[in-house]
Amino acid sequence: MLRKIAVSDLTLGMYIHEFCRPRLHDPFWTQNVERELCDEAVLQRIKASIREVWIDTRRGRGPDERATILAEACSIPYKPDTAPSSLDEELIRAKAICGRAKAAVMTMFTDARMGRAMNAEDVDLLVEEISASVMRHPHALISLSRLKTSDEYTYMHSVAVCALMVALARQMEMSEEQVREAGVAGLMHDVGKMMIPAAILNKPDRLTLEEYEAMKHHPEAGLKILQDTQQTTPAVMDVCLHHHEKIDGSGYPHGLKGEAISLFSRMGAICDVYDAVTSDRPYKKGWDAAQSIREMASWKGHFDETIFQHFVKTIGIYPVGTLVRLKSERLGVVMEQGEKSLLHPKVKVVLSTRTRLPCAPKVIDLAHADEEDAIVKCELAADWGLRDIEKLWAGEAWV
Structure with a gap:
């Protein structure tokens, strides 16, 4: 790898x-x-x-071999650091993880395209590293992976969906083995796209109807690849095959309906769409994270409603990086989710809506008993002339 x-x-x-x-x-x-x-x-x-x-x-x-050898010498299993960390601290670590993960997924997917078996140990180690980051801080890697460029979308999308699946599985209080399996499923769900012609996969414009029909074959292609990887579980293969199914039966490839779709595949459908609509593509700008939640909630018959509610609790009604207007006539960027309420995150104020001039950056906790400010609505950075808004919450990790 x-x-x-x-x-x-x-x-x-x-x-x-x-x-x-x-x-x-x-x-x-x-x-x-x-x-x-x-x-x-x-x-x-x-x-x-x-x-x-x-x-x-x-x-x-x-x-990591030195740490592994020392751990084995002491008869102590080597485990990644999962101690809680601040958003700023974990964003720096998450940036490094994203870089390594992209390279690893590129290697694994290239192996798949060339007909070589993927290394199951490499997959497990990558999922373990992503899962550890989510445990240290549940929003750092998920938020950072959303900022992928269009030319790295195919690989970083798999990393992002892996992190989202891990976080969602933890929010749903699944066992550690189920969390790991959910992460592997997220990482491998789009491996079949390696069998789609590059001219279609990398097309800078919207696909034609014929091209879209060709793209719809990637779940079956992915299943074939995973079937050749003997250590892949049935649950992971099912997500690869059925993450485009919809609750009302209008999805593909088999038009499954309701609970005929596996639990992991219902989870995968939500995580896959959320990362897709929040990511920049050559033919469209990604939606704001909060806007994406609102839009997805309105798609009746698309997602399992109970799992979607868990997903909203996972990333927040106002995900990290959302630009919000406050009652105090200031604009702020969401920095952290509230521990007790999805409606009261921590926000860094950056601009006066009256004067359109910058404010002295200050983080306020809307859940604090003495804080009277509140979110009025979400805003678009472009409407206020704000560029590189990611720097306001991602800091050094965005540079």
Whole structure:
């Protein structure tokens, strides 16, 4: 599996796939690519010259092996850190996870397209890392993965749906094994798109009716890929095949209705659509997160209503990053969900609606007993001339 790591984590025994730097005429930067790192002098020159490098963990040591070996030596199972962290702290960690996850999904999906079996251990480790981030802070990675660019959509969409499925399963108080399986299902739900012609998959305009019909074959294509991966569970395969089914029976590929659709597939349908409509595509701008919730709630017969209610509790009526107008005639950006009420999140005020001038940034907790301010409505950043609003809540992670 390909992983991008900082050179500070580079050690002997790792297999270099590519340097994260422009190709130079110096033969050093070509002779030392695609090879196992065995020379301390080469290691030190790399560390002195560049910041990041791609490694192939299938052909050499991985960055987590040292921790794993130490844990095994102490007879203690190696587990990722799940201690709670602040949004600011977890956003930085989530940015690194998103980078690694995108590279890993690209590798796995490329393997699928080339007819090679996917490594089930790689899938499990990636889901474990995403799940740990969701446990540390339930909104950081989910919110950050929403900001994907259109050219990385196919891969980051799978990462986002994985995180949403994990968070939703936890909100529904599922067992740890069910949470893990939900995450794997989210990660693998669109693997069949690798069998769709690139001209259709990457088309910068809306699909024609014929192209859309071709795209609708990706669930069956994905099922075939997963059937060839012997360690894939029936539940994961079912989500891959049926995440486009609708409660009223108008979905595809089999027109299943109501509870004939599995629980995980009903969950997957919601997570898949939410990330799709909030993401920028070449032919359309993504909806605001809060707008997406309102629109999805109005689609009668599309989703399981009980699961959708759980989903709203998972991400909030006003998801992180939502621009809101306050009773005090100020605009603010939602920073955190309220612990007891979905209607009272923490908001960073940024602009006066009367003067249209910036305010001194200040985070207010609308759930605090002494706080009299309240949300009046959601607003669109473009209507107020606000650009890169993501910087206001994602901070360094957005840079």
